[in-house]
Amino acid sequence: MDKNGKEQIGVSKNVEISTDKFKQILENKTEDINRLLAGFLPQEVGEQTTVISAVNYSVNAGGKRLRPIFLVGTNELCGGEGIADPLVAAFAAAIEMIHTYSLVHDDLPAMDNDKYRRGKLTTHAKYGEAMGILAGDALLNLAFEIAAGALEKEKEPERILAGAKALSILSVKSGIWGMIGGQSVDVEKTGQPFKEGTLDFIYRLKTAALLEAAVMIGGVLSGVTKGEADQLGQMGTAIGMAFQIQDDILDITGNEKVLGKPIHSDEKNHKTTYVTLHPVKKAREEVKRLTGEAIQILLQFDKKKGRDATFLIGLVDLLSERER
Amino acid sequence: MDKNGKEQIGVSKNVEISTDKFKQILENKTEDINRLLAGFLPQEVGEQTTVISAVNYSVNAGGKRLRPIFLVGTNELCGGEGIADPLVAAFAAAIEMIHTYSLVHDDLPAMDNDKYRRGKLTTHAKYGEAMGILAGDALLNLAFEIAAGALEKEKEPERILAGAKALSILSVKSGIWGMIGGQSVDVEKTGQPFKEGTLDFIYRLKTAALLEAAVMIGGVLSGVTKGEADQLGQMGTAIGMAFQIQDDILDITGNEKVLGKPIHSDEKNHKTTYVTLHPVKKAREEVKRLTGEAIQILLQFDKKKGRDATFLIGLVDLLSERER
Numbered sequence: 070m071d072k073n074g075k076e077q078i079g080v081s082k083n084v085e086i087s088t089d090k091f092k093q094i095l096e097n098k099t100e101d102i103n104r105l106l107a108g109f110l111p112q113e114v115g116e117q118t119t120v121i122s123a124v125n126y127s128v129n130a131g132g133k134r135l136r137p138i139f140l141v142g143t144n145e146l147c148g149g150e151g152i153a154d155p156l157v158a159a160f161a162a163a164i165e166m167i168h169t170y171s172l173v174h175d176d177l178p179a180m181d182n183d184k185y186r187r188g189k190l191t192t193h194a195k196y197g198e199a200m201g202i203l204a205g206d207a208l209l210n211l212a213f214e215i216a217a218g219a220l221e222k223e224k225e226p227e228r229i230l231a232g233a234k235a236l237s238i239l240s241v242k243s244g245i246w247g248m249i250g251g252q253s254v255d256v257e258k259t260g261q262p263f264k265e266g267t268l269d270f271i272y273r274l275k276t277a278a279l280l281e282a283a284v285m286i287g288g289v290l291s292g293v294t295k296g297e298a299d300q301l302g303q304m305g306t307a308i309g310m311a312f313q314i315q316d317d318i319l320d321i322t323g324n325e326k327v328l329g330k331p332i333h334s335d336e337k338n339h340k341t342t343y344v345t346l347h348p349v350k351k352a353r354e355e356v357k358r359l360t361g362e363a364i365q366i367l368l369q370f371d372k373k374k375g376r377d378a379t380f381l382i383g384l385v386d387l388l389s390e391r392e393r
Numbered sequence: 394m395d396k397n398g399k400e401q402i403g404v405s406k407n408v409e410i411s412t413d414k415f416k417q418i419l420e421n422k423t424e425d426i427n428r429l430l431a432g433f434l435p436q437e438v439g440e441q442t443t444v445i446s447a448v449n450y451s452v453n454a455g456g457k458r459l460r461p462i463f464l465v466g467t468n469e470l471c472g473g474e475g476i477a478d479p480l481v482a483a484f485a486a487a488i489e490m491i492h493t494y495s496l497v498h499d500d501l502p503a504m505d506n507d508k509y510r511r512g513k514l515t516t517h518a519k520y521g522e523a524m525g526i527l528a529g530d531a532l533l534n535l536a537f538e539i540a541a542g543a544l545e546k547e548k549e550p551e552r553i554l555a556g557a558k559a560l561s562i563l564s565v566k567s568g569i570w571g572m573i574g575g576q577s578v579d580v581e582k583t584g585q586p587f588k589e590g591t592l593d594f595i596y597r598l599k600t601a602a603l604l605e606a607a608v609m610i611g612g613v614l615s616g617v618t619k620g621e622a623d624q625l626g627q628m629g630t631a632i633g634m635a636f637q638i639q640d641d642i643l644d645i646t647g648n649e650k651v652l653g654k655p656i657h658s659d660e661k662n663h664k665t666t667y668v669t670l671h672p673v674k675k676a677r678e679e680v681k682r683l684t685g686e687a688i689q690i691l692l693q694f695d696k697k698k699g700r701d702a703t704f705l706i707g708l709v710d711l712l713s714e715r716e717r
Contacts, residue, residue, distance in 0.1 A: 109426045111569055116594050121569055174530060178503075179522035197476035198503035199580045202526065203573055204534060207496060210568040213537045217560035226550035231554055236541040236560075244534040245435055245445055249527055253444035270440050 091383045098141070098380075101152060102134040102161065108216050123196040123204035124211065127173050128166070130189050135388075136168050136283040137161035139308070142381050143287030143301060146370055156232050159219030160239065160286050163212040167243050168279060170208035171252065177201055180256060181338070188329055194366060212239070227292070235286040242282035251275025260339040272343075277309025284308075297370075304366040311359035311389055317342040318352050319392065320340040328393045360389040415707045422465070422704075424460040425476060433486040433539050446527035448535065451497050452490070454513050459712075460492050460607040461485035463632070466705045467611030467625060470694055480556050483543030484563065484610050491567050492603060494532035495576070501525055504580060505662070512653055514533040536563070559610045566606035575599025579639065584663040589670060596667075601633025608632075611658040613713050621694075628690040635713055636685035641666040643716070652717045684713040 106128055113121045140161045145151040152158050176183040176191040177198065184194045193201025216239065220232040241247060251274025258267065284305040288298050319328060321333045321344055335342050344352050362387050371378035430452055437445045464485045471477040476482050500507040500515040501522065508518045517525025540563065544556040565571060575598025582591065608629040612622050643652060644659045645668055659666045668676050687709045695702035 090450070115570075115574065116578050116591060117569055117574035117598070119581055120573065124569065127681060170530075174526055177526060179526060200577065202498055202501060202503060203577045203580065206494075206529070207569050207573045207577075209533055210564060212570055212575060213560070217557060219563050220557040221554070221561045223554075223557075226553075229550055229553045229557065230545075232546040232557070233541065236537070237545045240534060240538040240541050244538050245448065245531050246439075246440055249444065249531045249534060250439065250441035252441050253524065253527045253531075256527065257443055267440065274441075286521040 086379060086383060091387065094380065095138075095384065095387070097136050098138055102137045102141075102165070105137070105152060105158055106134075106162055106165060109159075109166075109211075111211070119196065119200060120203050120207055123192055123200050124207050126195065127169050127192045127204055127208060130192075131187050132165075132169075134165060135312075136164045136279055138384070139280060139305075139381070140164055140283040140287040142384065143284040144291050145287075146367075146376055146378055146381060147288050147291040147293050147297070148375065149287070151293030156219050156223065156228065156235070157287070157290050159215050160235055160290065163216045163239060164283055164286070165281065166208045166212040166215065167239070167248075170205045170212075171248060171279075173201060173205040173208065175252070177205075185330070187338065193261075209243075215350045225259060231290055231292060235289050238282050238285050238289065240284075242278040247274055247278035247282070251278065258341070261341075263341055268343065268346060272310055272313045273306060276313040277306045280309035280312070281305030300366055300369070304363045306326055307359045307363040307366075308385060308388070311356045311363070314352050314356050314359070315389065315391060317344045317347055318356070320344075321349060323392065356389050398674075407423065410565060410703060410707060416710065418704065419708065419711070420464050423458050426461045426465075426489070429461070429476060429482055430458075430486055430489060433483075433490075433535075435535070443520065443524060444527050444531055447516055447524050448531050450519065451493050451516045451528055451532060455511050456489075458489060459636075460488045462602055462708070463604060463629075463705070464488055464607040464611040466708065467608040468615050469611075470691075470700055470702055470705060471612045471621070472618050472699065473611070473615030478614065480547065480552065480559070480610070481614050483539050484559055484614065487540045487563060488538065488607055488610070490532045490536035491563070491572075494529045494536070495572060495577070495603075497525060497529040497532065499576070500551055501529075509654075533567075551582040555614055555616060559613050562606050562609050562613065566602040566609075571602035571606070575602065582665070585665075587665055591667060592667065593668060596634055596637045597630060600637040601630045604633035605629030613690075624690055624693070628682050629685045631683045631687040631690075632709060632712070635680045635687070635709075638667045638676050638680050638683070639679075639713065641668045642670075642673055642680070647672060647716065680713050684709055 103204050110125050110128060111121050113125065115121070141151045141157060144154070149157060152161065172186065173192045175181050176186060177193050183191055185191060191201070192204050196204065220229065220236065223229045223232060243249065243305045251271050254267070255271045255275055258271070281302045282305070284301045285298050288301045293301070317335065320332055320342070323332050325332055335345070343355070364382055367378040367382050367385070370376050416661055432450060434449050435445050437449065439445070465475045465481060468478070468481045473481060476485065496510065497516045499505050500510060501517050507515055509515060515525070516528050519708065540556070540560050544553060547553045547556060566574065575595050578591065579595045579599055582595070605626045606629070608625040609622050612625045617625070641659065644656055644666070647656050649656055649708065659669070668678070691702040691706050691709065694700055
């Protein structure tokens with residue numbers, strides 16, 4: 070992308086939109102999600118204000134809000150009402166609570182022992198270790214409070230069934246067969262060399278599973294078929310894997326100021342990553358390949374009557390070229 | 394109760410059943426729950442076997458299984474099919490997963506730092522601190538996987554709505570307005586003197602909230618009215634408060650061998666409890682008063698056509714006199 074933003078974005082050149090305009094749209098959508106999250110955060114009242122404050126601090130520490138953006142975007146792509154639908158809004162908030170809890174627990178002294186994230190103190194560094202554990206627990210729990218609360222308010226049988234399905238996807242993809250499973254192997258293998266298969270397993274579960282959940286839930290809440298939900302899941306895997314490999318690349322080639330965190334942290338922590346197993350050039354090719362795979366699926370949806378994948382294609386493109 | 398077990402049990406003398414017979418019934422019900430839990434535990438397959446093994450170890454470490462027993466018992470009291478109903482079975486397992494996760498995280502070095510529970514190594518002592526955190530997360534997540542999985546299989550909208558209501562109760566009572574909220578204040582206040590109001594707050598949230606959830610969910614899944622669910626909630630509060638105060642009493646007067654853990658641990662940890670604020674005699678009276686309150690509610694349910702509260706009255710009675 071050039072600096073005046075007049076070129077089309079992305080590796081695929083499938084999207085007829087200028088970089089500047091796309092970035093503005095993305096910024097607006099991120100703000101929508103931030104407002105949505107604020108509406109679901111607990112008020113700091115009662116004797117338990119410390120843990121509530123730690124929960125709110127963790128969520129308000131920022132982030133790209135990718136999972137809710139993908140959830141809402143996929144819902145719109147598939148004909149849903151997006152954020153205007155209370156079930157979609159609830160699941161979008163819920164998935165960000167789960168992502169946030171995973172970061173809070175990952176940062177704990179017994180895990181990655183990180184004191185800073187996005188230039189701010191991590192939750193345990195600010196509130197103490199016990200409160201870091203409890204705030205993470207509270208965020209995971211809050212995700213299900215939000216989702217169950219929205220489900221409970223539904224009246225139409227079909228919507229209720231779709232909500233139950235979405236809840237099941239969210240919980241399975243977050244648990245031992247998803248994110249926690251990947252995280253546990255990552256923790257266990259840190260400092261040890263391992264092979265491609267194990268790396269693939271970790272990335273699929275630790276990073277990709279929650280992105281799969283996001284796009285599948287977006288689809289399921291708009292009533293897609295089982296076949297379409299599976300296709301969306303595949304797209305989520307490709308997006309998640311590309312995202313993680315791009316992270317590995319940036320840990321070597323990134324600019325610390327742009328990135329907002331020190332580079333070479335994987336090497337320091339003796340972590341096996343895609344770029345310890347392969348040259349950076351191969352990693353870049355793999356990001357392109359995976360991005361192309363995701364876009365192919367999006368184009369299939371785009372071709373269907375009344376559907377428009379422009380935004381999601383632009384987002385997937387942008388992520389593959391991100392510098393932070 | 395005398396040693397030959399021929400006397401009727403309990404403070405209320407409302408139940409026409411011998412102690413021995415009651416204990417046998419309770420043992421059978423506990424075994425039913427243990428079998429139920431075994432069916433919901435994940436198989437130790439895949440690369441993530443360590444975290445799965447830590448999850449299973451935590452659940453299989455034993456326990457009274459009171460929450461699922463109360464959930465199923467209340468469901469039967471209110472005309473439900475108990476454990477034969479897949480939704481009831483799922484929620485009974487789910488609530489025990491949540492109770493277990495809370496113990497795993499409470500035992501962590503940054504929390505109570507306990508190496509043993511029920512005479513066995515705690516999860517983090519056996520699997521390491523990182524795995525202790527992740528196994529706790531996995532158990533909380535598993536609770537919602539189990540509940541959502543059962544909900545998803547339901548066909549009738551009314552059943553799904555009852556399930557969604559149950560899920561909402563489970564999540565709210567486990568979160569910052571329930572168990573986690575109480576636990577966070579408990580952690581924060583440890584080592585500091587505080588007043589009756591704060592103690593009441595901690596006990597209501599930390600201990601009673603999950604018992605309230607158990608009996609309310611049991612009722613809701615059998616279709617009780619809102620008024621009845623609230624009454625059951627009040628009963629849960631009384632049972633939970635009595636249980637916690639009895640714990641405080643046993644920490645002073647208990648027999649370590651019977652109890653399976655050292656006494657005077659509250660004093661050692663500088664914890665304010667009911668018996669640091671009141672004499673043991675007053676604490677015993679409060680347990681009796683709360684037990685009587687719970688039984689009064691059970692008797693109201695018992696009077697309704699076709700309902701039988703014998704088992705639950707016996708259980709509440711037994712708990713008020715427990716020595717471990």
